[in-house]
Amino acid sequence: METGSVTTPFGRRSMTLGMLASQVMAGEIKPDQSVDKWKLFRALCEAKPLLGIGDRALAVLNALLSFYPKNELAQGNGLIVFPSNIQLSLRTHGMAEQTVRRHLAALVDAGLLLRKDSPNGKRYVRRDRAGEVDEAFGFSLAPLLARADEIEQLAAEVMAERLHVQRLRERITLCRRDIAKLIEAAVEEEIPGDWQGLYREFRDLIEGLPRSPTTAQLELLLDELTGLRTNILNQLEIQVKSTKQRGNADYIERHIQNSNPESISEVEPGFETKQGATAEPDNDRGTVTAAKGRGKATHPFHQMEEEQSRRPGGRNDGGGLKSFPLGLVLQACPEILAYGPDGAIRNWRDLMAAAVIVRSMLGVSPSAYEEAANVMGPENAATVMACILERGGHINSAGGYLRGLTRRSEKGEFAIGPMLMALLRANAPAGRKVG
Numbered sequence: 001m002e003t004g005s006v007t008t009p010f011g012r013r014s015m016t017l018g019m020l021a022s023q024v025m026a027g028e029i030k031p032d033q034s035v036d037k038w039k040l041f042r043a044l045c046e047a048k049p050l051l052g053i054g055d056r057a058l059a060v061l062n063a064l065l066s067f068y069p070k071n072e073l074a075q076g077n078g079l080i081v082f083p084s085n086i087q088l089s090l091r092t093h094g095m096a097e098q099t100v101r102r103h104l105a106a107l108v109d110a111g112l113l114l115r116k117d118s119p120n121g122k123r124y125v126r127r128d129r130a131g132e133v134d135e136a137f138g139f140s141l142a143p144l145l146a147r148a149d150e151i152e153q154l155a156a157e158v159m160a161e162r163l164h165v166q167r168l169r170e171r172i173t174l175c176r177r178d179i180a181k182l183i184e185a186a187v188e189e190e191i192p193g194d195w196q197g198l199y200r201e202f203r204d205l206i207e208g209l210p211r212s213p214t215t216a217q218l219e220l221l222l223d224e225l226t227g228l229r230t231n232i233l234n235q236l237e238i239q240v241k242s243t244k245q246r247g248n249a250d251y252i253e254r255h256i257q258n259s260n261p262e263s264i265s266e267v268e269p270g271f272e273t274k275q276g277a278t279a280e281p282d283n284d285r286g287t288v289t290a291a292k293g294r295g296k297a298t299h300p301f302h303q304m305e306e307e308q309s310r311r312p313g314g315r316n317d318g319g320g321l322k323s324f325p326l327g328l329v330l331q332a333c334p335e336i337l338a339y340g341p342d343g344a345i346r347n348w349r350d351l352m353a354a355a356v357i358v359r360s361m362l363g364v365s366p367s368a369y370e371e372a373a374n375v376m377g378p379e380n381a382a383t384v385m386a387c388i389l390e391r392g393g394h395i396n397s398a399g400g401y402l403r404g405l406t407r408r409s410e411k412g413e414f415a416i417g418p419m420l421m422a423l424l425r426a427n428a429p430a431g432r433k434v435g
């Protein structure tokens with residue numbers, strides 16, 4: 001049985017004050033004190049970050065506990081275990097003996113084990129005539145029993161911290177979702193505001209978080225995201241209140257303006273042309289504005305649109321848009337090829353799939369593209385997107401421009417042929433211009 005006397009380590013191992021403190025603590029165990037060894041081991045697994053031990057050290061401790069004959073650690077049962085390093089290696093699934101010794105030393109340094117070395121450093125037990133343990137030399141589990149309450153408290157702190165971090169991450173995820181969808185809604189509804197700047201601020205916050213953030217960093221990020229979400233909500237609420245104050249009369253007025261056959265898009269005034277006026281680039285805005293008495297339109301797309309009134313065959317006999325061969329479309333709009341499946345477009349399905357990617361890239365809303373497909377037909381809508389991509393540098397808002405073309409198509413004022421012909425001429429090699 002355990003004597004409780006202070007022992008020093010065998011051989012070259014030095015005695016430390018930490019070892020002495022552990023032995024003193026072990027000597028203060030109450031006679032009736034006990035704890036379930038496996039319940040305590042689970043608490044140790046939870047508290048390992050605060051105790052400074054790793055997974056492999058815990059594996060060695062698990063093996064040591066398996067040599068303890070009772071489930072309850074108690075002073076009356078004896079607290080010494082004495083397996084050899086070979087036996088420990090087997091119960092740690094083949095861990096090398098040198099590694100076992102290293103982790104045993106780590107457990108001693110962490111104050112979770114005590115060495116009770118024999119005179120020759122071997123681990124063994126002496127038994128009396130009745131077969132009971134008289135004296136054992138090996139490792140004492142007394143520090144585990146003495147520190148059981150402390151270990152359980154540390155485990156509770158670790159679990160509380162983990163739960164706190166989990167809740168922080170959940171709230172951050174909800175905040176991220178709210179911000180992304182609110183900005184998307186503001187852009188879709190074309191609400192005035194620096195939404196691109198707010199999105200950049202949002203991305204900077206997210207990308208600035210380390211791969212393994214601390215609790216303080218997560219709390220700071222949540223505070224910043226909450227502030228950003230509040231800012232966005234305030235802007236949207238102002239817009240909602242303003243819309244309610246204007247009421248139905250303003251809505252009807254906008255409806256009449258949007259129905260004006262001379263207006264292409266209320267969100268793209270730069271593309272609006274009046275009867276008798278031609279279009280030219282606005283150097284300050286990078287869009288196209290109307291100018292009278294200037295002769296020919298200088299913007300490529302307005303050139304295409306003006307030609308359609310002079311070309312028969314821009315519409316088919318059924319009153320819808322005339323479709324053109326896929327090869328002609330790809331020859332006029334080669335840039336769309338990069339967005340096809342595997343970098344190639346083999347059929348109309350590939351072109352329509354590429355158009356969806358281009359739509360998203362150019363900021364065209366799903367509703368605008370769906371409306372264009374319904375009015376023009378899926379193939380023609382994909383062709384128009386290819387044309388817009390080809391001349392994207394000349395267009396300030398691809399979404400507004402597409403809506404304008406859709407409305408003109410509904411009224412029979414738009415044909416794709418002149419647009420394709422102009423792009424064919426622009427992309428033809430020198431000396432081989434089409435037409």
